[in-house]
Amino acid sequence: EPEVTQTPSHQVTQMGQEVILRCVPISNHLYFYWYRQILGQKVEFLVSFYNNEISEKSEIFDDQFSVERPDGSNFTLKIRSTKLEDSAMYFCASSSTRMDSPLHFGNGTRLTVT
Amino acid sequence: GNSVTQMEGPVTLSEEAFLTINCTYTATGYPSLFWYVQYPGEGLQLLLKATKADDKGSNKGFEATYRKETTSFHLEKGSVQVSDSAVYFCALSDQRGGADGLTFGKGTHLIIQP
Numbered sequence: 001e002p003e004v005t006q007t008p009s010h011q012v013t014q015m016g017q018e019v020i021l022r023c024v025p026i027s028n029h030l031y032f033y034w035y036r037q038i039l040g041q042k043v044e045f046l047v048s049f050y051n052n053e054i055s056e057k058s059e060i061f062d063d064q065f066s067v068e069r070p071d072g073s074n075f076t077l078k079i080r081s082t083k084l085e086d087s088a089m090y091f092c093a094s095s096s097t098r099m100d101s102p103l104h105f106g107n108g109t110r111l112t113v114t
Numbered sequence: 115g116n117s118v119t120q121m122e123g124p125v126t127l128s129e130e131a132f133l134t135i136n137c138t139y140t141a142t143g144y145p146s147l148f149w150y151v152q153y154p155g156e157g158l159q160l161l162l163k164a165t166k167a168d169d170k171g172s173n174k175g176f177e178a179t180y181r182k183e184t185t186s187f188h189l190e191k192g193s194v195q196v197s198d199s200a201v202y203f204c205a206l207s208d209q210r211g212g213a214d215g216l217t218f219g220k221g222t223h224l225i226i227q228p
Binding site for chain 1: 148150155156157158159160163203205215216217218219220221
């Protein structure tokens, strides 16, 4: 069964550094998402992406965050200047349609900011 | 705004016990409801869903019924197995209300002992 893949599985970075988290969604899916889960807390919606543009973003997704689909297969999340509170598990997801279709999640990237 | 509340864990049961994990929601629109499961070291996987009131979602012996009158979507299984040990997330999607992202509960860690 096709799956969403994320790399790396674990990223350690120093505060203030830029990080790029990578995702390869399922190939025929059209909607792409990033979620994050701070340890012990809820899974939180960050951003959704469709037709090469952001369709919705949460309050968490501020100017430090950006997303891109650079080559038609990868879907990346960039954090420009990481903060300690960005430490979390970041999940990429994709779906075939917007309405009621299930999201397929990747295994996540654990980001640790020191 | 939308929110999901689910029972705090961890929930520890013996094999073959009956399982209930409570979930209630608040939504402004007409949400679809989901249960996702996260096995150790893996991403979130859709377990079951219901898209309208009185629908029952079922999969792998798990069931949940969309109860609009009590705004609930409790997860049940008649006889749990050790392999059911995982974190279970209740979620809603309010796409008809205009929101792209899923709203998750905090997750309930289920531990099944042999």
